[in-house]
Amino acid sequence: MRAPYAAGVSDEDLVRRLRAGDESAFSEVINAYHPSMVRLAMSFVPSRAVAEDVAQDTWLAVLRGIDNFEGRSSLKTWIFHILANRARSTGVREQRSLAVDLGDEASVDRRRFDEKGAWSDPPAPWSDEIVERLSSGPFLAQVQEAISRLPDAQRAVVTLRDLDGLSSKEVYDVLGISEANQRVLLHRGRSRIRAIFEDEVVKR
Amino acid sequence: MRLFTLRRDIVCREAVELVTDYLEGKLSGREARAFEAHLKACDGCDEYVRQVRATIEILGNVQPEDLAPGTRQGLMELYREYKGG
Numbered sequence: 644m645r646a647p648y649a650a651g652v653s654d655e656d657l658v659r660r661l662r663a664g665d666e667s668a669f670s671e672v673i674n675a676y677h678p679s680m681v682r683l684a685m686s687f688v689p690s691r692a693v694a695e696d697v698a699q700d701t702w703l704a705v706l707r708g709i710d711n712f713e714g715r716s717s718l719k720t721w722i723f724h725i726l727a728n729r730a731r732s733t734g735v736r737e738q739r740s741l742a743v744d745l746g747d748e749a750s751v752d753r754r755r756f757d758e759k760g761a762w763s764d765p766p767a768p769w770s771d772e773i774v775e776r777l778s779s780g781p782f783l784a785q786v787q788e789a790i791s792r793l794p795d796a797q798r799a800v801v802t803l804r805d806l807d808g809l810s811s812k813e814v815y816d817v818l819g820i821s822e823a824n825q826r827v828l829l830h831r832g833r834s835r836i837r838a839i840f841e842d843e844v845v846k847r
Numbered sequence: 848m849r850l851f852t853l854r855r856d857i858v859c860r861e862a863v864e865l866v867t868d869y870l871e872g873k874l875s876g877r878e879a880r881a882f883e884a885h886l887k888a889c890d891g892c893d894e895y896v897r898q899v900r901a902t903i904e905i906l907g908n909v910q911p912e913d914l915a916p917g918t919r920q921g922l923m924e925l926y927r928e929y930k931g932g
Binding site for chain 2: 664666669670673674677678679682695699702703706749750751753756759760761762765766767768769773774777778783786787790801805806807808811826829830833834836837840841
């Protein structure tokens with residue numbers, strides 16, 4: 644996770660400068676959050692272009708609302724909350740919504756367990772360098788591709804939690820889902836990605 | 848998500864469904880102890896949890912794209928229009 648702003652810059656400081664009309668503060672926040680906002684918006688809307696529009700509208704709402712920001716959440720969560728609301732209503736207009744499908748979904752292919760529920764085909768150990776290996780170079784694209792294959796709701800939760808580093812509470816607030824559903828979606832998303840890594844990335 | 852009760856031992860097929868609840872601190876003390884006891888006794892599940900932790904770490908290393916210069920310019924123009932108007 645990238646540190647949101649230059650070292651030593653606090654939310655209070657940024658909010659004060661944004662309220663004062665300091666252009667460099669706006670430059671800092673768009674730098675820190677715009678790409679993540681577009682990434683999140685894409686879970687709700689059908690295209691990158693629409694996601695960019697939603698993110699742009701969100702910045703106008705942020706500028707209009709900054710005087711009313713009370714600091715009860717982090718600036719980032721507040722901005723993401725506005726974004727998610729807008730993306731959701733845009734997604735509804737575009738006939739797409741973040742469906743939370745909580746049907747049955749096994750974390751691991753059930754054929755890998757015997758009739759008593761013990762592993763018959765246990766996971767082969769990953770090397771100690773796996774994190775380093777998959778975090779750089781040619782594997783990075785495969786990691787991103789694996790994330791892109793998640794169902795929308797799982798991708799939104801995994802992205803906010805594990806890529807953007809929001810807390811569980813921040814994620815369910817931003818997405819307007821229950822704490823329990825957030826955890827189910829996180830579980831399924833992470834489980835799917837582990838399985839994709841196991842099947843397609845680690846073995847090669 | 849509660850898929851089992853702890854009247855009996857956890858089996859592997861159930862343990863893999865509890866990993867997130869465990870990592871999020873959502874298992875009760877008793878449940879967490881049973882889960883940990885299972886990991887101690889089961890190499891397959893112990894490795895599985897290590898892989899989930901590695902997966903989380905790998906995801907945490909994915910950086911958002913940099914802001915494209917054209918996008919940045921567009922947003923700064925939007926800002927100036929808003930402030931000017």
